[in-house]
Amino acid sequence: MGKKKWISAALAAVLSVSALAGIKPVKASAETDVKAIVENMSVDEKIGQMLMPDFRNWKKEGESTATGFTVMNDEVGGIIQKYHLGGVILFAENVVGTEQTARLTDGLQQASPDIPLFITIDQEGGIVTRLQTGTNLPGNMALGAARSEKYAYQTGEIVGKELSSLGVNVNFGPSVDVNNNPGNPVIGVRSFSSNPELVSKLGIQTIKGLQSQNMAATTKHFPGHGDTATDSHYGLPIVTHDKERLRAVELAPFQKAIDEGVDMVMTAHVQFPAFDDTTYISKKDGQEILVPATLSKKVLTGLLREEMGFNGVIITDALNMKAIADNFGQEEAVVLALKSGVDIALMPAQVNSLDMEQNLASVFNAVKEAISEGELPIEQVNASVERILTLKEKRGILTPDSTPIEEKVENALEVVGNKDHLKKEKKMAEDAVTLLKNEDKTLPFKPKKGEKVLVLAPFADQVEAMTRSIKELKGKKKDVEVSGYAFSGKTFGPETAAMIDKADYVITGSYVVKNDPAVNDGVIDDSVQDSSKWATAFPRAVMKDAQSKGKDFVLMSMRNPYDAANFEEAKAVMAVYGFKGYSNGAYRQPNIPAGIRTIFGESNPKGKLPVDIPSVTNPEETLYPFGYGLDIRSGKQLK
Structure with a gap:
């Protein structure tokens, strides 16, 4: 039956x-x-519910290369049916247009007629967005700067509405990592704050906004990826704090989210020896390594289930990330994760053609063998599948949507990226802009007709976003001449100095993932101009040259606000918490345009730092403290 x-x-x-x-x-x-x-499912059907691959790219038989999987086909449908898959995850390659995405998800669901699929995506808002036609939103750290629970709820509501209209039913967000490591290369502005209470408040409201649209919400990356200096896509991070500190900081937002009924928790590929110091021999180099949380029964069953009381669905972060794949191998990683208490193994095997189906078959058979040998108890499998199906029932997924596809498409076209969503996005981004310095009332810029503005940023899409935003300004400001220059990988020289000579105003965007300036004896060494230091060296050289020539200069920190510490000598500095510019006919984030409107006096920055910014030259000192932000008119600290 x-x-x-x-x-x-x-x-x-x-x-x-x-x-x-x-x-x-x-x-x-x-x-x-x-x-x-x-009770009436076969073992194979149960295993399928616990596996969630991606079909990010696909190579049909007879084709030479894999391309973005955007249109449903019988090959992918056959794999979904053969392995009784419980869900799939979508990426940017899959969701290139509104109508296209709605038709793709409809096709995916038709391939699973018995138990409808979890169709999932990472639509965090901000720098991690997948929808290429959706509302991008300013991101978590911008919400932290705006200090607005209302904006957090609206973010979840907007994301939930857009995803739901497209046939997506699970969002892998929000991230409730507490970003208290300025050198964190992977979280940064994906975190609301370094303050666990602020993270908790905004995280809960985002969850409620998502769930108001019947969207399953996911907190990640448990037990916390915020205080790491390694990106788990490339290596195995470790957090060495004791249990008391972890409970007070890293775990606090997860506990609050659990208490408020979050649907899923996603694991982190991070070592937490305070909770589990079990060791494994790495398949990569034979070295002894600590078990990461994703594969730890003490962390997932002991801590998350038993101590923290989470009864929802536990899903791994992508198992193809190097932190797991390099050290444990494909089949062993999946089995270990499930044994540890995971309900769904995300991206357990790469399958982008029928020729690669064997990867999934191998994982599937490894899980089946573990069950048959009692290594993975069938009672545990049944409990996982019950949790999965309970969530599908709760979010209305078990009852298939009978709306005709043409109606779904029509609705999606009205919802995704609509004017109301864009209006709210704009307001959020403007209120998040944080003014850190404004000596001599440098801001706002008040150019006269015919004066020249020079815009410099690392990448062409950022330059384009700035120049377009200036040209969209109201009144007399539209009459200025604007030129731009992208400086990624370049060194400062006579060509750039000549551009500054001709300009009256200079706006420089700074994009630093992890501060790495040359510092000698507590001083930033500006003589170091090799290309590896371009991210800090070039904008510093622009700052020094522009200010020495009496030009009005402002530094716009576009990603992690910590990079503002590289520009202590600047007279005007602001943080906007988002670096995506203008490409493919649209602004990819509202943050840069919001910064431009602030620079030219069309909006007043209301943001307050959601993190401490330490000094670059003396890291033990705080240059700008949590909660710091200036009023552009009075120059005084915002209350």
């Missing part, structure tokens, strides 16, 4: 009992339906 029939049978049983009792029929409880379904 198919799963739809099991669902129908379970519903019928409840409804008939209700009728006999003379009471109004009620919808069957998730528990009643789910238990009936799970």
Whole structure:
């Protein structure tokens, strides 16, 4: 009997009992339906629910290369059916247009007629967005700077509306990592703040906004990726704090989210020896390594389930990331994760053609063997599948959407990236802009007709966003001449100095993921001009040259605000918390335009730092403290 029939049978049983009792029929409880379904599932069907691959790219038979998988085909449909997959994750390569995405998700669901799929995506807002036609939003750290729970809720609501209209039912967000390491190469502005209380408040509101649209929300990366100096896409990070500190800081936002009913928790490929100091021998180099949280029963079952009381779905971060793949191998990693208490293994094997199907088959068979040998108890598998199906029931996924595809497309075109969403996005970004310095009332710029503005930023899309934003300004400001220059990988020289000579105003965007200036004896060494230091050396050279020539200069920190510390000598410095510029006919984030409007006096910055910014030359000192932000008119600290 198919799963739809099991669902129908379970519903019928409840409804008939209700009728006999003379009471109004009620919808069957998730528990009643789910238990009936799970009891009648084969082992293969259960395993399928616990695996969530991506089909990011696909190479059809007869084609030479894999390209973005954007249109449903029988090959992918066959794999979904053969392995009884419970869900798939989408990436930017899959979601290039609104109508296209709605048709793709509809096709994916048709390939799983018995139990509908989790269709998932990382639409965090800010620098991690996948939808190429959606509302991008300013991102978590911008929300932290705006200090607005309302904006956090609106963010979740907007993301939830847009994803739901497209047929996506799970969002892998929000990140509730507490970013208290300025050198963190992977989280940064994806975090709301370094303050666990602020992270908790904004995280909960984002979750509520998502869930208001019946979108399953996911907190990540448990137990916390904020205080790491290694990107787990490339290596295995470690957090060495003791349990007391971890509970007070890293774990606090997760506990609050669990208490408020978050649907999923995503694991971190990070070592937490305070909770588990078990060691493994790395397949990469034979060295002894500590178990990462993703593969730790003490962390996932002992801490997350038993101590913190999480009863929802645990999903791994992508298992193809080097922190896991290099050290544990494909099959062993999946089995270890499931044994540790994970419900869903995300991206367990790369499959981008029928020729690569064997990768998925190998993982599937490894899990099946672990079950048959008692290594992975069937009771644990049943509990995982119950949790998965309970969430599908809770979010309305088990009841297939019978809306005709043409209606779905029409609705999606009205919802995704609509004017109301863009208006709210603009307001959020403007209120997040944080003014850190404004000596001699450098800002706002008040150019006269015919005066020249020079814009410099690392990448062409950022330069384009700045120049376009200036040209969109109102009134007399539109009459200025604007020129731009992208400086990624370049050294400062006579060509740039000549541009500055001709300019009246200079705006420089700084994009530093992790501060790495040359510092000698507590002083930034500006003589170091090799290309590896371009991210700090070039904008510093522009700053010094422009200010020495009496030009009005402002430094716009476009990513992690910590890079503002490289420009202590600048007279005007601001942080906007987002670096994506203008490309493919659209602004990819609202942050840079919001910064430009502030520079020219069309909006007043209201942001306050959501993190401490330490000095570059003396890291033990705080240059700009948490909560710092200036009023552009009075020059005084915002209250």
